[in-house]
Amino acid sequence: MKIWRKFVEDEQGISVMHDAVLFCLMVSVAGAILMPALVSDVAKESYMEKENEEKVEEVLHQLMVCKLDEFSHLNAEPVLKNLKINTNQGLLKPVIDNLLKREQLHRTYADLCTECVACQFKVLGHRLNILTQNFTEMMRVELKKFLERQLGRQYKYNFTVVWNPIVGFDFGGDLSVGSAIPKTNVYVAVAYATMPPSLFTTGIGFPLQTIKNYVYNDEIKNEFTDAKEGLISKDEFKDLLTSFLTDLINRVIWEGFDGKENSLVDIVIDYIFQGIKESIQEAFGEALSMVSAIISSVGDDFTSLSDELIRNNLQEFLPTITESDTFSKSIDEVKNYIKEEVRAFIKNTIEEKIQAMVENVVNSIDGITNIGTEILNWLFQQINFCRAKMTLAIWEV
Amino acid sequence: MSFIKDERGISEEFTSLPALTVVMIGFAIFFVLIANVYSAYNERVESIDKHEASNFVLEKIMSADGYLAKEGIVREGGIIDASKFNETKGDEKRISEIIEKSGIKGIEFGLKLKYEGCKEQLEWCNIPSSKDTAAASKQVAVYINEAKTVPGVLTVLVWEV
Numbered sequence: 374m375k376i377w378r379k380f381v382e383d384e385q386g387i388s389v390m391h392d393a394v395l396f397c398l399m400v401s402v403a404g405a406i407l408m409p410a411l412v413s414d415v416a417k418e419s420y421m422e423k424e425n426e427e428k429v430e431e432v433l434h435q436l437m438v439c440k441l442d443e444f445s446h447l448n449a450e451p452v453l454k455n456l457k458i459n460t461n462q463g464l465l466k467p468v469i470d471n472l473l474k475r476e477q478l479h480r481t482y483a484d485l486c487t488e489c490v491a492c493q494f495k496v497l498g499h500r501l502n503i504l505t506q507n508f509t510e511m512m513r514v515e516l517k518k519f520l521e522r523q524l525g526r527q528y529k530y531n532f533t534v535v536w537n538p539i540v541g542f543d544f545g546g547d548l549s550v551g552s553a554i555p556k557t558n559v560y561v562a563v564a565y566a567t568m569p570p571s572l573f574t575t576g577i578g579f580p581l582q583t584i585k586n587y588v589y590n591d592e593i594k595n596e597f598t599d600a601k602e603g604l605i606s607k608d609e610f611k612d613l614l615t616s617f618l619t620d621l622i623n624r625v626i627w628e629g630f631d632g633k634e635n636s637l638v639d640i641v642i643d644y645i646f647q648g649i650k651e652s653i654q655e656a657f658g659e660a661l662s663m664v665s666a667i668i669s670s671v672g673d674d675f676t677s678l679s680d681e682l683i684r685n686n687l688q689e690f691l692p693t694i695t696e697s698d699t700f701s702k703s704i705d706e707v708k709n710y711i712k713e714e715v716r717a718f719i720k721n722t723i724e725e726k727i728q729a730m731v732e733n734v735v736n737s738i739d740g741i742t743n744i745g746t747e748i749l750n751w752l753f754q755q756i757n758f759c760r761a762k763m764t765l766a767i768w769e770v
Numbered sequence: 771m772s773f774i775k776d777e778r779g780i781s782e783e784f785t786s787l788p789a790l791t792v793v794m795i796g797f798a799i800f801f802v803l804i805a806n807v808y809s810a811y812n813e814r815v816e817s818i819d820k821h822e823a824s825n826f827v828l829e830k831i832m833s834a835d836g837y838l839a840k841e842g843i844v845r846e847g848g849i850i851d852a853s854k855f856n857e858t859k860g861d862e863k864r865i866s867e868i869i870e871k872s873g874i875k876g877i878e879f880g881l882k883l884k885y886e887g888c889k890e891q892l893e894w895c896n897i898p899s900s901k902d903t904a905a906a907s908k909q910v911a912v913y914i915n916e917a918k919t920v921p922g923v924l925t926v927l928v929w930e931v
Binding site: 392393394396397400403404407414416417420427428431432434435438439440442478479481519522523 | 788790796803807821847849886908909910918920921
């Protein structure tokens with residue numbers, strides 16, 4: 374009876390409003406939890422990312438196989454500019470076009486790009502072949518047109534072709550169009566294109582065979598088997614492999630295999646300079662002389678003028694060349710300078726790469742069956758004249 | 771019987787009415803939220819499913835060993851042959867043979883091709899105008915002749931049989 378009275382007289386209680394407020398609070402919490410699902414489009418975003426990845430691959434593929442109907446560039450344009458010849462001047466235009474303009478029809482963009490980088494002859498950041506400057510410029514214009522047509526205004530892009538045959542040594546050629554690549558949200562596709570036939574891709578066949586013979590017939594094969602079977606210690610094998618690889622690189626790049634001047638650097642540099650010399654003196658010289666004969670303002674001393682321009686370019690590269698040096702002497706000096714630079718590069722850079730390769734071989738010694746092939750694969754990763762790397766990066770604006 | 775005659779009582783607090791209103795509004799918001807999330811999710815899943823199906827068809831028929839490659843419509847290197855595509859587009863018998871032999875069951879598909887220099891989009895004749903279709907596109911290279919290979923867009927439309 375006492376309890377009953379207490380219950381009836383109890384005037385404390387929770388107002389219904391409290392319930393309602395608690396309910397609203399819980400609904401808000403549920404809403405907050407569901408909000409990401411409602412607002413964010415994670416699935417859609419990841420799908421868009423996948424689409425963009427596919428898009429960059431597709432556009433690069435188009436670039437590799439689509440053909441440009443007409444492409445033309447003017448050889449020796451800087452020489453003409455230096456001589457203050459207006460290439461668009463009335464009657465002169467057809468004459469110059471006829472002599473110096475090079476037209477290419479129905480070539481793929483990839484072919485034109487590789488051809489463009491193959492004739493730049495860039496060494497240590499300096500372009501030695503200034504005669505094909507216009508080729509690079511026109512190529513940039515065409516690539517820009519193509520990429521803007523394919524990607525539209527929604528995307529920004531950067532397309533780069535790099536031909537760098539000796540990894541780490543600044544020699545070869547490059548071509549780049551588009552804006553600087555941002556750090557995030559960039560989609561990238563990479564492809565390799567074969568370089569056009571030249572001495573680099575065909576003439577170097579001879580040393581390649583020699584290199585193969587040298588690697589396959591060397592003692593290193595037996596030493597590798599000994600190391601595998603535990604007849605010599607791993608440290609001993611490491612030393613042997615290091616000295617073999619150092620010797621191999623030295624021979625390939627600048628010593629040659631039989632003491633004659635047939636190392637890669639000799640062949641390449643001789644080829645480049647022979648090419649430059651011949652193209653100036655024969656092909657361009659003749660054509661340019663004809664142009665100069667038509668324009669009286671240039672005068673008779675045309676060959677010396679174009680020689681001077683080339684020498685100035687070499688002088689920018691190597692300031693020790695003097696005005697009095699003959700053309701051949703200047704070229705010889707540059708050749709020797711580049712060879713010295715290659716030596717320095719070998720000492721500084723390649724040692725690290727050799728160490729990494731040696732560690733790699735010793736750590737996975739049981740998985741390797743043919744050490745000769747491993748060494749050749751490694752070597753051709755470092756030195757490969759036959760391919761150029763094409764990179765296309767796109768990002769949304 | 772005194773408790774029957776007793777007319778005293780504790781009435782509900784006056785605040786319960788606004789409280790009920792608040793609860794009702796809360797309920798309504800909650801339902802709208804759930805319904806939105808559910809329908810949006812459903813729609814998204816459905817559209818992604820459809821797109822994925824069409825993308826799958828596109829990848830499958832474009833593969834190097836796919837039926838289009840055997841028919842010569844897709845050339846080496848994933849390039850579309852414009853003249854072969856043109857030959858096929860109006861041939862219903864050939865199209866149904868391609869669909870049958872491409873190994874895709876349960877759905878039918880049709881192709882559209884547009885490339886630089888062509889006046890109008892090339893379309894397969896089997897594409898229905900009334901059905902609900904899903905599409906996926908791919909930027910491709912189109913072979914016109916030995917001298918001409920131009921960029922274009924290939925679209926595949928899929929629908930349920």
